[in-house]
Amino acid sequence: MKFNGKVLxxxxxxxNIWKLDINAGKQFKSLPGQFINVLINDTYEPLLRRxxxxxxxxxxxxxxxxxxxxAGTKALAEKKSGDSLDFIGPLGRSYLEFLKRAKNASIIVxxxxxxxxxxxYLAKHLRAAGKKFVFIQxxxxxxxxxxxxxxxxxxxxxxxxxxxxxxxxxxSDLLQKKITGGAVIFACGPKPMFxxxxxxxxxxxxxxxYASFEEYMGCGIGACLSCVIETTDGTYKRVCKDGTxxxxxxxxx
Amino acid sequence: MAKQxxxxxxxxxxxxxxxxxxxxxxxxxxGLEFAEYTDLNSLGAIVTKGLAIKPVKGNxxxxxxxxxxxxxxxxxxxxxxxxxxxxxxxxxxxxYNTPVIANxxxxxxxxxxAVAERLSxxxxxxxxxxxxxxxxxxxxxxxxxxxxxIKGILTGVKKVFSKPVIMKLSPNVGPLEDLARYxxxxxxxxxxxxxTLVGMAIDLEKRRPRLANIYGGLSGPAIKPVALxxxxxxxxxxxxxxxxxxxxxxxxxxxxxxVAGASAVxxxxxxxxxxxxxxxxxxxxxEYMEKNKIGGIGEIRGSLTC
Numbered sequence: 001m002k003f004n005g006k007v008l009x010x011x012x013x014x015x016n017i018w019k020l021d022i023n024a025g026k027q028f029k030s031l032p033g034q035f036i037n038v039l040i041n042d043t044y045e046p047l048l049r050r051x052x053x054x055x056x057x058x059x060x061x062x063x064x065x066x067x068x069x070x071a072g073t074k075a076l077a078e079k080k081s082g083d084s085l086d087f088i089g090p091l092g093r094s095y096l097e098f099l100k101r102a103k104n105a106s107i108i109v110x111x112x113x114x115x116x117x118x119x120x121y122l123a124k125h126l127r128a129a130g131k132k133f134v135f136i137q138x139x140x141x142x143x144x145x146x147x148x149x150x151x152x153x154x155x156x157x158x159x160x161x162x163x164x165x166x167x168x169x170x171x172s173d174l175l176q177k178k179i180t181g182g183a184v185i186f187a188c189g190p191k192p193m194f195x196x197x198x199x200x201x202x203x204x205x206x207x208x209x210y211a212s213f214e215e216y217m218g219c220g221i222g223a224c225l226s227c228v229i230e231t232t233d234g235t236y237k238r239v240c241k242d243g244t245x246x247x248x249x250x251x252x253x
Numbered sequence: 254m255a256k257q258x259x260x261x262x263x264x265x266x267x268x269x270x271x272x273x274x275x276x277x278x279x280x281x282x283x284g285l286e287f288a289e290y291t292d293l294n295s296l297g298a299i300v301t302k303g304l305a306i307k308p309v310k311g312n313x314x315x316x317x318x319x320x321x322x323x324x325x326x327x328x329x330x331x332x333x334x335x336x337x338x339x340x341x342x343x344x345x346x347x348x349y350n351t352p353v354i355a356n357x358x359x360x361x362x363x364x365x366x367a368v369a370e371r372l373s374x375x376x377x378x379x380x381x382x383x384x385x386x387x388x389x390x391x392x393x394x395x396x397x398x399x400x401x402x403i404k405g406i407l408t409g410v411k412k413v414f415s416k417p418v419i420m421k422l423s424p425n426v427g428p429l430e431d432l433a434r435y436x437x438x439x440x441x442x443x444x445x446x447x448x449t450l451v452g453m454a455i456d457l458e459k460r461r462p463r464l465a466n467i468y469g470g471l472s473g474p475a476i477k478p479v480a481l482x483x484x485x486x487x488x489x490x491x492x493x494x495x496x497x498x499x500x501x502x503x504x505x506x507x508x509x510x511x512v513a514g515a516s517a518v519x520x521x522x523x524x525x526x527x528x529x530x531x532x533x534x535x536x537x538x539x540e541y542m543e544k545n546k547i548g549g550i551g552e553i554r555g556s557l558t559c
Contacts, residue, residue: 002290002529039526044322044474044502048525088290088528218317218324219525221290223282225302225331226317236311236331241286 003028007083008061010076015143017114018077019055021063022085030057031096032122033188033212033245036064036089037220038076046072051217051240053118053188054090055147062089065117065146091220092244095122095186098210102184105208107133110171110197112189116146118212118244119188123154134178138171138193172196181205186245188212194253209248215239259542260549261535263297263517265494266417266442268352268379270297270517273550274507274535277498277521278303278356278381278421279328280472281531283342284349290528293349295535297517301338303358303383306367308334313465318454323473323500324522325452327466330358330383335371343376352378354419362405370413379416382406385423385448398426400435407439417442419496424483425451430490437491445496445519446487447480473522474500481513488514488555502530504537514555 008021037049050072052064068077079085095118099107107126111119116137126133135156139145142165145158158166159174167174171189175197181204187197194211201207218224222241230252231237237246261272275298281287284299293299311331318325333341338355346353355377359365369380384396384403396402403420410418420436422429424447433444449470454463462468480499488495497515500522501507507518523530547553 046319047322047324047473047522048319216315216317218326219280219286219528221286221528223286224280224317224326224525225311225328226314226326228311228314228316228331230313234310236314 002086002088005062005085005087007079007081007085009081010079012077013065013147014145016068017065017144017146018068019063019065019147020076020079021061022087024060024062026060028057028060028062028090030054030062030090031094032125033095033118034090034092035118035220035244036062036087037091037217039086040072040075046075048218049088049220050076051091051220053115053212054121055117056121056124065114065120067114088220092240093242095210095212095245096125098186098208098245098247099184102208105182105184106180107131108175108178108183108185109133109135110175110185110187110189110193111137111146112171112187112193113139113144114146115187115189115193115212115214116151117188119186120147120150120154122186123156127154136171136174136178138174138189139165141165170196172200176200179204179207181207183207185209186211191253194248198248198253210245211248212244213239213246213251214244259539259547261539261542263494263550265379265496265517266419268298268417268442270352272297272535272538273511273517274531274538275300275354275496275517275519276524276531277519278383280521280524283338283346284353285342285345287524287528291532293351295532296351297535298352298354298378299346300354300381300519301342301356302332303330303356304332304335304338304368305330305358306335306364306371308332308337315463315465318463318469320452320454320471321475323471323475324525325454325464325469325471326449327464327469329466335368339371339375347376354379354381356381356383356421358383362402362409365406366409366413369410373414377416379419379442380410380414381419381421381445382410383421383448385421385425397423398432403432403436404439407436407441411440419443419445421445421448423448424479429483429487433487433491437493441493443494443496443516444487444491445498447476447483447499450476450479472500474502476500477506481509484510484515485513485557501534502526504534504541507534507538508541508553511550511554512557514557516550516554
């Protein structure tokens with residue numbers, strides 16, 4: 001669905017990392033793991049919409065957390081409260097589709113870098129549903145860590161490459177201490193993190209890993225076939241429509 | 254959109270469209286992806302993603318990158334194949350009151366003909382022959398200026414497919430007037446132009462191309478002036494209708510192409526930015542005609558004063 005939203009608040013919450021709260025103007029129903037595709041402005045720079053995972057959403061409000069990287073996010077960071085914002089969403093499949101299959105398994109939620117946004121939404125959902133879960137968040141350094149207070153509220157443990165927040169090391173090191181057989185892992189972050197998680201679970205029985213991927217999107221609605229990921233059956237699947245969440249066993253990383 | 258006193262209808266080589274706005278192949282999926290965001294009934298025609306005789310995997314990612322006022326793509330014609338299209342997509346598309354034009358593609362002349370033959374007798378209203386994709390090794394651009402191949406494809410397709418056959422031409426092979434006349438002489442019902450321009454984008458830090466395919470096809474507002482010049486020249490050189498394509502973002506852009514000589518237009522990259530872009534362009538054309546008391550598209554087509 002298309003929304004003509006308004007910016008409620010747009011603020012830098014960590015080094016180069018911003019949180020944007022949007023009033024969608026009408027009821028916005030979404031699930032953890034889904035994303036919105038935002039039209040940054042009405043000129044042709046940038047030309048394409050930019051996709052962002054939903055950090056949290058309720059009623060008419062939807063929030064995203066983004067890192068200022070290129071022209072699109074730079075322009076987005078200039079948005080002020082009251083500015084209008086056209087976006088499409090919610091898009092993509094939710095983690096919850098896979099959670100249904102997990103039933104009584106122990107749940108581990110892992111975020112890395114700005115991939116933290118979508119797992120935050122998931123963790124909030126799990127907490128509200130009264131489910132127990134282990135929550136791990138990693139970044140290079142404390143200053144790159146997204147929304148620390150919000151994550152702390154959800155019982156999150158942290159790891160940083162330089163040890164400036166939480167344990168020194170990677171999320172996979174922390175995971176190794178907490179993983180048990182039969183666990184279900186939900187993760188969002190860069191591909192090397194997924195590889196490390198897979199390796200950390202290699203000798204643990206019956207672990208399922210569901211990961212939300214990020215690839216360069218053109219349309220966000222499954223038409224342009226830009227954001228594809230190779231699957232183990234040799235075909236390409238669309239991250240925007242067939243994902244963004246995939247069973248790690250089904251994709252080539 | 255038909256309103257009082259004006260008619261936006263056009264005739265493209267026997268194919269009657271309620272308005273001159275189509276969607277460009279490769280930018281509108283199989284149409285159905287857009288049904289949630291736009292009224293498919295409002296479009297002049299839906300042109301599908303390029304269809305091959307068998308499913309095509311496509312190129313390795315990264316397949317697309319935004320450049321200044323444009324995008325560069327090297328999808329590599331990933332498609333579900335003509336069988337799956339007829340089985341899974343066409344029955345759904347048939348529910349809309351909008352003609353479906355199948356863009357077809359092959360790696361050899363026989364493959365083009367085989368796809369067209371399979372589409373014969375289906376609800377597909379016309380085929381658009383892609384001899385101009387810059388992103389595949391075989392077929393595509395290799396055929397763009399190969400007259401023997403073009404003649405083989407055109408005559409072969411026309412034998413097995415009785416509805417209009419549209420040829421989609423590449424801007425990457427030099428001036429198109431002669432080639433356009435050649436297509437006309439060999440029975441093309443209409444010409445679509447331009448396909449994307451070969452380009453590349455570089456990641457300076459890594460000193461690597463941004464696309465895995467190294468080169469891609471440039472589209473979007475950046476190419477509109479180039480496309481207008483091609484459409485203007487070709488439409489003067491042939492009698493068959495020219496379908497203008499290249500960076501059309503709205504009704505005004507579309508009207509510029511019509512004034513330059515196009516009988517219809519295709520909206521491409523704009524669909525990614527706004528899934529309702531084609532519908533809005535069609536509505537905008539009708540509004541412009543009403544406001545300026547233009548009774549039919551023919552009154553402004555090729556009306557450019559030089």
